[in-house]
Amino acid sequence: MSVGIMNPPTDSLAGKVALITGAGSGLGEATARLLAACGARVAALDRDKETVQRVVADIVAAGGTALTVVADVSAPDQLAAGLEQIKAIWGRLDIVVANAGINGVWAPVDEITPDEWDRTMNVNLKGTFLTVRASTPLLKESGGGSVILMSSLMGTRMFSTSSASSYATSKAGMVAFGRMIALELARHKIRVNTICPGAFATNIVKSTTFRNTRDLHLPVLFPEGKVPLTGGPNGSPIQVARVVWFLASDLSDFVTGTEVYVDGGQSLLAG
Numbered sequence: 001m002s003v004g005i006m007n008p009p010t011d012s013l014a015g016k017v018a019l020i021t022g023a024g025s026g027l028g029e030a031t032a033r034l035l036a037a038c039g040a041r042v043a044a045l046d047r048d049k050e051t052v053q054r055v056v057a058d059i060v061a062a063g064g065t066a067l068t069v070v071a072d073v074s075a076p077d078q079l080a081a082g083l084e085q086i087k088a089i090w091g092r093l094d095i096v097v098a099n100a101g102i103n104g105v106w107a108p109v110d111e112i113t114p115d116e117w118d119r120t121m122n123v124n125l126k127g128t129f130l131t132v133r134a135s136t137p138l139l140k141e142s143g144g145g146s147v148i149l150m151s152s153l154m155g156t157r158m159f160s161t162s163s164a165s166s167y168a169t170s171k172a173g174m175v176a177f178g179r180m181i182a183l184e185l186a187r188h189k190i191r192v193n194t195i196c197p198g199a200f201a202t203n204i205v206k207s208t209t210f211r212n213t214r215d216l217h218l219p220v221l222f223p224e225g226k227v228p229l230t231g232g233p234n235g236s237p238i239q240v241a242r243v244v245w246f247l248a249s250d251l252s253d254f255v256t257g258t259e260v261y262v263d264g265g266q267s268l269l270a271g
C-alpha cells in the first residue's frame, strides 16, 4: 500500500482494529486511509453509505483491510448493530475515533429553534457519548485501547464565531466528556484524548445552515493571515490524521485525558 514519506510506518498499527465514525469524508476519511495504511483493520462508519463504501473500496484496492458500517451516530440501535458487525468479523476493538459531526444551524442565538439546537447536540455531543458507550464493552474485552474524540477550536479556545453557539457548545462538551471518561476508563487501560482541529478544507460547510449571520461574526483579522505556521493557508486533513495515528499507536501509551490542538497556532491568536 502506498505511503508517503511523511506517513508513519506501514506496520505500526498491525493487529489493531479501529472504528472511525464519519469516515466517508474529510478528517475521518483521511484518518481511515492513514490508519489502514499503517496496518489497522478499519471499520469505516458513516451514515452516508455511498461515500463510505467508496473509501472502503479504495482502502481494499490499495491492499488494506476495511469494513463498511452504515450507521447514524445519534441512533443507539444502529451503533449497537455496527459494533456487533465488528465483533462478529474481527472479534476485537482497539481504537475508536469519534469523529462524525455537523456544523448545524449557525444563527443568532434567539433565532435558533430548540429542534435545531437538539440536532447539533444529538449528532456531535450525544453521538460521541453513544459511540463511546457502544464501543467500551468491546474495548474492555480486548484488554484496553485508545479513544480519540474530534472536538474543535470553537468552544475551547476560540469564541469569535458568534452564530455557532450550538456547535461550539457541543464541542466544548466533548472536552469535558473526554477528560471524565479518561479517568473512569484508565483502570481498563483505555486511553481517551481529544483533538481540537483548526480549519481544514472538507465537506463540513455542506452540513451548515447559515441564517442572518452577516452582521454577527466579529472581525478577528490578522495581518499575515489566520494561521501563524503557514502565514495564511489552512491545514490539510492528513495533518489531523497523523495526530490521530500517534494517539492511536502505542507510542502515546502514557498520554490520556488531554487535548491536542492541531491548528498551526491559529487558536493562540484567536483566544
Ligand SMILES: NC(=O)c1ccc[n+]([C@@H]2O[C@H](COP(=O)([O-])OP(=O)(O)OC[C@H]3O[C@@H](n4cnc5c(N)ncnc54)[C@H](O)[C@@H]3O)[C@@H](O)[C@H]2O)c1
Pocket: 021, 022, 023, 024, 025, 026, 027, 028, 045, 046, 047, 048, 051, 071, 072, 073, 074, 099, 100, 101, 102, 103, 123, 127, 150, 151, 152, 153, 196, 197, 198, 199, 200, 201, 202, 203, 204, 205, 207
Ligand atoms: N473541517 C474542519 O475545519 C474542522 C475543524 C474543527 C473540527 N472539525 C470536526 O471534525 C469532524 C469531521 O468533520 P469534517 O470537516 O471532516 O466534515 P465532513 O462533513 O467532511 O465529514 C463528516 C462526515 O461525518 C458524517 N456524518 C455526519 N453526521 C453523521 C451521523 N449522524 N452519523 C454518522 N455519520 C455522520 C458525514 O456523512 C461525513 O461523511 C467533525 O466532528 C467536525 O466538527 C472539523
